[in-house]
Amino acid sequence: MTHELVLQITVLVLAAFVGFEVISKVPTTLHTPLMSGTNAIHGIVIVGAIIVVGSTNSLLVEVLGTIAVAFGAINVAGGFLVTDRMLHMFKARPPGKDGDG
């Protein structure tokens, strides 16, 4: 086991605790946007895909990696946009309550 691995595990464990802590107080109302927001964040694998494609000369890797880039882009773009769309619907007071009667 290398020292770098130990450092990486340290980062992983601390980040996991932050994850537990940040999420534990989210009200039920926001469970869906929360899930789709975190869903968008794991789209960060696109970074891995870019690095892989950007450093290869193998056709197989170029093809697979580009598919991975596209997958990651779907995940990121779709995830954040759909979350945004949902969140805009949450309102504390009914809008135009007396205008629609």
Add this chain to the structure above:
Amino acid sequence: MDRRNAFDLAYLACACLFIFGLKQLSSPRTAVRGNQVAAGAMGVVIAVTLWDSGSHNLAWIIAGMVIGGAIGAYSARAVKMTAMPQMVALFNGVGGGAAALIAFSEYHIATSSSVSLANDAVTSTLFSAIVGSVSFAGSMVAFGKLQELITGSPVTMPGQKLVNAVLFLAVLGLAASQYVGSQSEGVLALAMVLSLLLGVIMVMAIGGADMPVVISLLNSFTGLAAAATGFVLHNNALIISGALVGASGMMLTRMMGAAMNRSIANVVFGAFGTGGGGEAAAVGASGGQVRATSPDDVAVMLAYARRVVIVPGYGLAVAQAQHNVRELADQLERRGVDVRYAIHPVAGRMPGHMNVLLAEADVPYTQLYEMDDINDEFPRTDVSLVIGANDVVNPAANNTPGSPIYGMPVLNVDRSAAVVVLKRSMNTGFAGIENELFYDPKTTMLFGDAKESIMNLVSAVKAV
């Protein structure tokens, strides 16, 4: 400062922004901003990575980003709010698929050079490839089920648990072989195929009503796969983000499990609702008779009530009746009725599903009450209006120790003065359990499509 360090510091800053964004997502007032902060950070991460990786193969990368981005953006705009669970499943699946493809590519690069990978790198690559594959296949099946391309009820085969165990051990065995013998991408490919199969079989066996647990679990898996990719590529931004998502997904999964009084293992391997139905069916059917009612009668009850609690379930989403429900609530409020909504944590097909639907219909979130906040209010409620919900209001969970759902926290609508249940037919819920609430003398049933029934109710209330 050298270039490498500068990039890594930029990644760190973005990771902090993700955490900050998630934190803001926990309150309805700041949530929109939180999501924008996270999205902005993602943009910076991608830009930095593009800069870092230079111009080599840039055309491939841009092509992938443009195609993927367009598909993602289009689906996000076009999807109906009622179809949100399958959209989330789909986005989650492609994320898992990306992680698996990256891991395989890394392995291919390593095995085709003469240098063999160190054990550390092998572990992260295998983990990412296997978990990513399970998440991809599982999410696709979940998508198919929610989109009703395949049946929503649990599909199992004889010896299911044995098959699962054998597949799982085979994957582990193939993975282990990569440490002792020579590293082979063929073996990794086989392990990934078996993992895909495992994901399919696992999610096929899970019924529609367990989807909130499954979706958040798969979300967590993809997060972990992303973190493992970070180990492979020595990238802290990936590790931190993956761990954040993995941990928050686990947390949400546990909350959903608790709301059904079941362990995660029980949901994933239990194939609920396929067995033991006989014993349960006998429970509620003891003697009582179901009383059907008409929209006019219900309208009178509602119009002269002081407090009405609406309990929505998956049936509301299926009928897409959220706008009509709000119209009904508006009519009642105009007459001075206190209208509230009681939301069970696992109502619908994903965590918070009902909240999103009602928000779409402009129901203010301050009218939506969580289970623990509304349960004490039912004794002071004149009418509970149950719309397309079943198991989450089944009093057997409180009263009948033999029932499969005994111990699950439910909405105590049976404590209110009267209950009206809107339901398509007398079919049982996902668990195949009779609901004794329907036979309660103070319960009346309004049969028919939820949307039509509510439209009838609205005009009947107007006429009262």
